[in-house]
Amino acid sequence: MNAPAKKMTWFQALRERYAHPNALSKIGVLGMNRRNVSYISRYNPRHLFPLVDDKLKTKELALEAGLKVPNLIGVISEQHAVKNLSAILQRCSSGFCIKPAHGSGGKGILIITRQSEEGYRKSNGQIATIADLERHVSNILAGLFSLGGRTDVAIIEDLIHFDDCFSGFSYEGVPDTRVIVFRGFPVMAMMRLSTADSNGKANLHQGAVGVGLNIGDGRALRAVQFDKPILLHPDTGLNMMTLKVPHWEEVLNLAVSCYEMSGLGYLGTDIVLDRFKGPMLLELNARPGLTIQIANGKGLLPRLRHIESLSHKKKMSAVDRVAYTREHFTDHY
Amino acid sequence: MASRTPFYILVSLLFFAGLALTLHRHIAFDIPWFPGEQRQTWSIEAKVDFEANGEPVTASLAIPNTQPGFTQLNQQTASPGYGLSFVEGKGGTYAQWSIRQANGNQSLYYKVDMLLDPFAIPAEQEPVANVKPHVEKEPYATAAQMILDRATERSSSHYTLARELIHEFNNQEQTAELLVQVKPKTIWIAQLLQEAGVPARRIHALYLEDGRRRQSLIEYIQVFDGENYEVFNPETGEQGQAQNMLLWQYHSGPVLEVVGAINAQVTFSMISQEQPFNIALNQKFADNEWLNFSLYTLPLEEQAIFKGILLIPVGVLIVVLMRILIGIKTSGTFMPVLIAMAFIQTSLTTGLIGFLLIVGVGLMIRSYLSYLNLLLVARISAVIIMVIGMIAFFSIVAYKFGLTEGMKITFFPMIILAWTIERMSILWEEEGAKQVMIQGGGSLLVAILAYLAMNLDWIRHLTFNFMGIQLILMAITLVAGSYTGYRLLELKRFKPLTKLDKS
Numbered sequence: 001m002n003a004p005a006k007k008m009t010w011f012q013a014l015r016e017r018y019a020h021p022n023a024l025s026k027i028g029v030l031g032m033n034r035r036n037v038s039y040i041s042r043y044n045p046r047h048l049f050p051l052v053d054d055k056l057k058t059k060e061l062a063l064e065a066g067l068k069v070p071n072l073i074g075v076i077s078e079q080h081a082v083k084n085l086s087a088i089l090q091r092c093s094s095g096f097c098i099k100p101a102h103g104s105g106g107k108g109i110l111i112i113t114r115q116s117e118e119g120y121r122k123s124n125g126q127i128a129t130i131a132d133l134e135r136h137v138s139n140i141l142a143g144l145f146s147l148g149g150r151t152d153v154a155i156i157e158d159l160i161h162f163d164d165c166f167s168g169f170s171y172e173g174v175p176d177t178r179v180i181v182f183r184g185f186p187v188m189a190m191m192r193l194s195t196a197d198s199n200g201k202a203n204l205h206q207g208a209v210g211v212g213l214n215i216g217d218g219r220a221l222r223a224v225q226f227d228k229p230i231l232l233h234p235d236t237g238l239n240m241m242t243l244k245v246p247h248w249e250e251v252l253n254l255a256v257s258c259y260e261m262s263g264l265g266y267l268g269t270d271i272v273l274d275r276f277k278g279p280m281l282l283e284l285n286a287r288p289g290l291t292i293q294i295a296n297g298k299g300l301l302p303r304l305r306h307i308e309s310l311s312h313k314k315k316m317s318a319v320d321r322v323a324y325t326r327e328h329f330t331d332h333y
Numbered sequence: 334m335a336s337r338t339p340f341y342i343l344v345s346l347l348f349f350a351g352l353a354l355t356l357h358r359h360i361a362f363d364i365p366w367f368p369g370e371q372r373q374t375w376s377i378e379a380k381v382d383f384e385a386n387g388e389p390v391t392a393s394l395a396i397p398n399t400q401p402g403f404t405q406l407n408q409q410t411a412s413p414g415y416g417l418s419f420v421e422g423k424g425g426t427y428a429q430w431s432i433r434q435a436n437g438n439q440s441l442y443y444k445v446d447m448l449l450d451p452f453a454i455p456a457e458q459e460p461v462a463n464v465k466p467h468v469e470k471e472p473y474a475t476a477a478q479m480i481l482d483r484a485t486e487r488s489s490s491h492y493t494l495a496r497e498l499i500h501e502f503n504n505q506e507q508t509a510e511l512l513v514q515v516k517p518k519t520i521w522i523a524q525l526l527q528e529a530g531v532p533a534r535r536i537h538a539l540y541l542e543d544g545r546r547r548q549s550l551i552e553y554i555q556v557f558d559g560e561n562y563e564v565f566n567p568e569t570g571e572q573g574q575a576q577n578m579l580l581w582q583y584h585s586g587p588v589l590e591v592v593g594a595i596n597a598q599v600t601f602s603m604i605s606q607e608q609p610f611n612i613a614l615n616q617k618f619a620d621n622e623w624l625n626f627s628l629y630t631l632p633l634e635e636q637a638i639f640k641g642i643l644l645i646p647v648g649v650l651i652v653v654l655m656r657i658l659i660g661i662k663t664s665g666t667f668m669p670v671l672i673a674m675a676f677i678q679t680s681l682t683t684g685l686i687g688f689l690l691i692v693g694v695g696l697m698i699r700s701y702l703s704y705l706n707l708l709l710v711a712r713i714s715a716v717i718i719m720v721i722g723m724i725a726f727f728s729i730v731a732y733k734f735g736l737t738e739g740m741k742i743t744f745f746p747m748i749i750l751a752w753t754i755e756r757m758s759i760l761w762e763e764e765g766a767k768q769v770m771i772q773g774g775g776s777l778l779v780a781i782l783a784y785l786a787m788n789l790d791w792i793r794h795l796t797f798n799f800m801g802i803q804l805i806l807m808a809i810t811l812v813a814g815s816y817t818g819y820r821l822l823e824l825k826r827f828k829p830l831t832k833l834d835k836s
Contacts, residue, residue: 018824019828021819022655031817034817037815142708144709179542224829253461294829294830
């Protein structure tokens, strides 16, 4: 008598933890396989990948297109040039950031908030010496942080002075906005906020908070950490629902112009808001992740299919496309 | 969207081509679906005895070849002091022994293994040479003509003529007795058939019965009708060849010819054996059958290499399925396959312990290397040297403690291990120990699954014997590559979304 009951609970536990595929497809959740086969390989021509995989190239491209990007301080591309680092750093007075051109997932990004007599102050308050920085650059050059371990280039750029409206929402790191742009239409957006759990990194699987944003007005829809909904920021206790991204129209316009610039049909754009300069393009991603769906609490597929069903004939301008999505994809709550 | 039809046509072409090839090999070459099937082989030993009297002796024994129903495997001789060669003559193949001087009773042995093989590929049958008509002396010519006429009257074809001729020899006893005085009945029958324009010859056959000794050959009449032939029993006129009847000499030549000795005779003994089919096949294809595209034609060592190579697609397919259907993260896409190949060499437990030992200790030493601030290539090289050192160390330690199993640690691919250590170590620094456990555990899980699949006797058997399987694996891989459904782990990952919907 006991056996069937036990079996039942086992089965129930399974149902508790795993979703039925039909349930997911009803919501329109985009899976990894479908993303790769039906979107990335269909809309992103392979030869355009290097443009977005190399942050230096993306930067040049963005400058050509007249988009705002963080100011480039210097580039170190050879091991013997590492000793010039301190000379390069003389050029900037305040904070800066060192990152690998081919880094993925925020790996190898070192943020120095202030440089003074005593050394370089990292975002977590520790003081680094010039030797530490040189070691980091040399690691970047050796390919420690890049895909497949190939040799890389170190980029040094101005620190972003992130907008005051985010203070309290982010712990240490710079909050950035990810907008998925599909064939030039912004389809979904989220904000990534670093926490103590994520060590100041904006990676969701490391414990950063993902906040789904209403594509219509840039307001928070819901927030998740470790794929679980939360209401308050785990470190600062601020109500996440009060978050609203300023200059939302500008953010969307910037994201959409990345489509024209890169030619990639299915694109993830990472945008930061600078206190002085407004929205700036941080980097592009040709293989944007799927967690944005969890942060938004909805699947990407209905919106992607909506865009796919639009007529190809009439070309919409960037502004029209933003207006179109704001009209059609706004969440009402 | 481009039409998917060409893709599905390609996949189904691959699939059905693979299936057809596989079925063809099963049906045409009798390769079983399961390993460990047995095939019956006969070991037949011919013993040639003669009395030598000090003169040079040459002994020629006709030996059988592959023929319908039997495939010749290997042959051996035992004849101390004699020179031996195999001679291809007009009357078939001969084993020819020779010696300058021999005295007394001599015994020479020839042993042949014949595989009972319904799919034997015999050498081209030699047509019966047209014998010049013998002009027989009277009264034999008339007597023979009488029998032939009578048989011709009552027959309609080559085969029926042969049968009637044998019956006439039995019916007309007196005439038959008269003829047999000159030469044996079988020679007469063959000769008369030839005279009547029917290709026929006298052959020598052996009945195979397990464990029989001192058997001798039995004479039969082989009658041709175009490409086909039938065998007739010269005593009863019975037509047909029993399954256990081996034709020993079927080229119109003598069975045994001994020059320089007397009282020569040959006797046969035989035993039946069951052999695993692959050993039998190995021997069957050992002679270059270039028409027959098979791995069995390769030398044994290369066969062993191919056995391993042909298993890789199975391991690769496991990786593909694990990633696409389940969504398991592994460190290094095909690293698990290489680890699985090492497990095959070492056995699973030894392999697992060895792998964890090397990677574990490697990670510890590597964490020190990261303080040295080295360039990447140099650091990897250092890790490789370190891995080699560890393997040597563990081998010696294992040997000292009498654990010979531990020596197998050397089968691990060292470069791959070094990269694994390097990747894991970076993963540890960047993402923490948990990710190392997840990816390392995922890799090991996939490696173990790949090992279990690749180590299955049945799968080894199929991949090695049926090339078509490779095409089928290819088709499955292609289909998996266009799968757009959810991965199993995504069902768990996106579970919160379904709950949201309900509330």
